[in-house]
Structure formats: C-alpha cells, structure tokens
Amino acid sequence: MDLKDVKKVAREKMKGFCNVCRECNGVWCAGMVPGMGGAGSAHSFKHAYEELKRVKLVMKTIHSATDPNTEFPIFGESLSMPVITAPITGTKFNMGGGVSEEEYASDVVHGSIEAGTIAMIGDTGDATCFEYGLKAVREAKGRGIAIIKPRENSEVIKRIRMAEEAGCIAVGMDIDGAGLVTMKLFGQPVGPKSIEDIKELVASTELPFIVKGILSVDEARACVEAGVSAIVVSNHGGRVLNNTLAPVEVLEEIVEAVGDKITVLSDGCIREGGDVLKYLALGARGVLVGRPVIWGSIGGRQEGVKLTLETLKNQLYQNMILTGCSDASSISRDRVKY
Ligand SMILES: Cc1cc2nc3c(=O)[nH]c(=O)nc-3n(C[C@H](O)[C@H](O)[C@H](O)COP(=O)(O)O)c2cc1C
Numbered sequence: 001m002d003l004k005d006v007k008k009v010a011r012e013k014m015k016g017f018c019n020v021c022r023e024c025n026g027v028w029c030a031g032m033v034p035g036m037g038g039a040g041s042a043h044s045f046k047h048a049y050e051e052l053k054r055v056k057l058v059m060k061t062i063h064s065a066t067d068p069n070t071e072f073p074i075f076g077e078s079l080s081m082p083v084i085t086a087p088i089t090g091t092k093f094n095m096g097g098g099v100s101e102e103e104y105a106s107d108v109v110h111g112s113i114e115a116g117t118i119a120m121i122g123d124t125g126d127a128t129c130f131e132y133g134l135k136a137v138r139e140a141k142g143r144g145i146a147i148i149k150p151r152e153n154s155e156v157i158k159r160i161r162m163a164e165e166a167g168c169i170a171v172g173m174d175i176d177g178a179g180l181v182t183m184k185l186f187g188q189p190v191g192p193k194s195i196e197d198i199k200e201l202v203a204s205t206e207l208p209f210i211v212k213g214i215l216s217v218d219e220a221r222a223c224v225e226a227g228v229s230a231i232v233v234s235n236h237g238g239r240v241l242n243n244t245l246a247p248v249e250v251l252e253e254i255v256e257a258v259g260d261k262i263t264v265l266s267d268g269c270i271r272e273g274g275d276v277l278k279y280l281a282l283g284a285r286g287v288l289v290g291r292p293v294i295w296g297s298i299g300g301r302q303e304g305v306k307l308t309l310e311t312l313k314n315q316l317y318q319n320m321i322l323t324g325c326s327d328a329s330s331i332s333r334d335r336v337k338y
Contacts, residue, residue, distance in 0.1 A: 001300055003311055010299030013098030020295055024271055025049040026238060034093040034185070036291065038238030045238025048268040051246035055278040055338040060324035068320035069327045070313055072117075072286050074263065075170045075208050075229075077143075080116025081313040082286035082328050083276055085293050085305070086237075086267055087122030087147040087174065087212075089129040093185075098298040102132045107297040109136035109144050111305025115313065120145040120288065122174070123159065125186020130159060134166040142167020147212055149177045150190045153197055157204045164207065170229070171205060176213025176236045198226035210265075212236075212288075215245055220254045223262060230263035237268065237290050248282055248338070255283030273315025280328060281336040 011020040018036040019028045026045030029037030038045025072082035091097055091104045099107065105121060112119040121133025121144055130148070137144030146163035148156050150173055163171045177183065178192045193201075202209045208229035213236055214220050223231050233251050235244045247268040255264050266279050267288035279287045289312065296308035320328070323335045 001303060001307065003307060006299035006304040006307060007295055008299070010098070010295040013298050014096045017094070017096035018291075018294075023049075024269070024291055033239050034090065036094060036294070038242070039240060040242035042238060043242050044235050044244045045269075047244075048235060048238055048246040048248075051248050052269050052275060052278060055248060055282070055336050057274055057277065057319065057323055058335055058337055059322055060335075061322065063324035065321060065324050065326040068317055068325055070317055070320070072328060074286060075145075077118060077169060079118060079286075081276075081309075081316060082280060083117055083270075083309065083312055083316075084145075084265070084286060084288050085112045085117065085119035085309070086288035086290035087120035087145075088290055088294060089122040089124040089133070090126070095294060095298060099301070101126075101129050102135070103301070104297050105129075105132040105136040106139070107302045107305050108293060109133070109140050111296065111302040112309060113140055113143055114302070114306040115309035117309060118143055118145065118169070120147050120172075122147055123149045125183045125188040130162075134162055134168075137163075137168055138166040142169060144168055145170045145172065145210070147172045147174050147210070149173070149180070149183060149188070150175050150193055152189060153200055156201055160201070160205050160207075164205065168207065170208040170210055172210025172212055172230075173201065174212040174236065176234065176240050178240075180240055195222050195226050198223065198228065202227040213240070214254065215247070215250050217250075217253055217257045220258045220262070220264075224258050228262060230265055231258075232288060233264060233266040233284070234288070235268060248279065251279065251282045251284060259283055270312075273312050273317070274319045276312060276316045277319045277323065277325070277331060278336055280331040281333055282338070283333075285329070
C-alpha cells in the first residue's frame with residue numbers, strides 16, 4: 001500500500017464529501033460543514049492555506065545536520081515527531097460514512113501509536129463519538145488525549161472523569177467549538193468560557209489541560225492565567241468562523257508573549273513535512289494534523305493512518321537536512337522567510 005492508493009480509495013469512499021484534491025485548500029469543499037470543508041465561503045480555510053504557502057523555507061546545505069532528531073517530548077511521552085493527530089469526529093455526517101466512528105477512532109489511536117506518536121480524540125453532539133474515542137484510548141492503555149467541547153462545566157468535568165478512567169495522558173477543550181453548527185444539530189449547549197470557568201476545569205483534574213482554538217495574544221495570556229498546560233493556535237480547520245486570521249499569522253506573537261510559560265502547539269493545512277517545519281520555525285513546539293489523517297483512515301484504515309504519519313515524519317527529516325536543522329526542538333526562525 002502506498003499513499004497514492006490510500007488517497008484513491010479515500011476519494012471513492014468520500015464521494016460528495018471530499019475530493020481528496022491534489023491541493024487541499026478549501027476550494028472544492030467550500031461551505032461543507034457538516035462535511036470536510038470550511039464554514040461559509042471557506043475564507044478561513046483558504047486563507048490558512050494561502051498564508052502557510054507564503055512561508056518559504058530557506059535552503060541550507062553547508063552544515064553538519066546529517067541525521068536530524070525529530071523526537072518530541074510532551075506530557076511525559078517521547079513522540080517520534082512533533083506531530084500529533086488532531087481530534088476529529090463525525091464520520092457519518094462529515095466524511096460520508098466510509099468507515100464507522102468506532103473504526104475511525106481505533107484507526108487513528110492505534111495507527112498514530114504505530115507511527116510513534118499519539119492521537120487526540122474529539123467530542124461532538126453524538127455522545128457515542130467521544131465514547132468510541134475513549135474505548136480506543138483505553139485499549140491502547142491510555143495513550144491518547146481527550147478534547148471535549150465547551151459544554152457546561154459540569155458536563156465537561158463528567159467527560160474529564162471518563163477520560164481519566166480511560167487512562168488518557170492529558171485532556172482539553174476545543175474552546176472554539178463555542179458556536180459550532182454540528183453541536184446545534186444535536187441540540188447540545190456549548191458556549192464561550194470565562195477565565196474562572198477555565199480555572200475550574202484545570203483544577204478539576206491532575207492531568208495536563210489543553211485549550212485548543214486560540215488565535216489572539218490576550219486569550220493565550222488568559223490561558224496562562226488559568227493554569228492551562230498547553231494551547232493549540234488553531235482556527236479549527238476553518239470550520240467554526242469564517243474570515244479569521246490564519247494560525248501562522250498569529251503564532252509568532254503568541255509564542256513571544258507566552259511561549260516560555262505554556263506549551264504552544266498549532267495546526268491548519270499541514271499537508272507535507274515542510275509545513276511542519278514552517279510551524280516549528282515560527283515558534284510552535286508541535287503541530288496537529290487533521291484532514292490527511294482522515295484520508296489515511298478512510299483509504300487505508302489503521303495502516304493508512306500509520307503510512308500518512310510516517311510519510312510526514314520522513315519528509316520532515318528530509319526537510320530538516322535541507323534547511324540545516326539538527327533538532328526539531330530548536331528550529332530557528334531564520335529557517336523560514338515570511
Ligand atoms: C471533519 C472534521 C471534523 C473535526 N472534528 C473536530 C472535533 O471533533 N474536535 C476538534 O477539536 N476539532 C475537530 N476538527 C478540527 C481539527 O481538530 C483540526 O483543528 C483541523 O482539522 C486542522 O486542520 P487540517 O485539517 O487542515 O489539518 C475537525 C476537523 C475536520 C476536518
């Protein structure tokens with residue numbers, strides 16, 4: 001099995017939901033939420049893609065970085081690369097049902113581990129999605145991270161307890177799901193949080209708490225104040241609000257403001273290893289990858305997920321050699337022009 005086959009099968013199985021385009025840039029699937037696209041005209045998705053393309057790698061070949069280290073330590077784990085599988089749910093209403101929710105959760109949790117990394121599992125209005133994610137993490141002896149929707153705090157804490165029971169290494173909340181259409185469809189109340197709300201969630205668990213969906217310096221600072229362990233600078237794949245800034249546009253100023261106090265992760269439109277390198281050079285400690293992992297699961301199941309992630313790792317390694325980066329934890333800003 002190679003990635004071409006995986007994508008071909010995914011394209012067939014996701015007909016009408018995702019075209020698995022050569023350039024996954026939000027154009028074909030504009031407005032398809034539910035579905036695989038971005039919200040509204042999909043400007044948030046398209047802009048994140050275009051802005052990432054504006055970041056250019058600076059090639060360097062006179063140096064000693066012959067065997068770069070891609071390892072990534074986080075939450076007591078040593079991952080093979082600074083790439084984590086993004087939380088994703090809704091195989092039926094987002095992906096066309098080519099795999100079931102249970103199969104998807106199992107594929108991504110186990111396939112990510114086989115590639116030497118870890119998956120986040122997501123939450124949505126259909127309660128079974130979160131439960132299948134936790135089932136897969138439990139089977140993987142807790143090697144996974146649970147990301148919960150910004151429900152009422154009592155409901156979030158209920159799910160934190162479930163994640164602890166499954167053995168998760170960290171928990172968190174996709175706070176940018178505060179007005180999500182897919183939650184509305186299921187009649188599930190979600191909404192914005194105060195700093196006090198976040199403090200209560202952080203205090204409710206011994207596990208590291210992550211806030212996913214930060215796009216401004218003041219909200220990154222609020223997370224530090226609330227005692228959060230890590231933030232994900234993200235616009236949720238362009239799915240929650242149209243016309244946002246791109247994650248790479250705000251990443252540097254957020255890292256400058258809080259990067260020494262909190263772990264800063266980021267995501268959006270990462271399609272090849274060079275994209276990972278760009279995010280790292282702009283200050284992210286690690287990244288999340290979404291849509292390519294979906295194609296991996298639908299087109300090649302667990303093996304397809306593993307192959308997708310291993311390909312990203314190999315490309316990152318190769319790109320580090322060609323930009324003179326010996327360690328993924330210390331990629332300097334001058335490796336990109338932006
Ligand atoms: C079909 C689909 C479903 C998603 N479901 C969730 C979810 O349940 N929870 C969440 O935090 N993010 C969710 N996301 C957002 C991803 O976690 C991630 O932020 C985004 O996909 C990254 O962009 P990329 O797909 O371009 O890599 C979803 C994204 C897609 C495309």
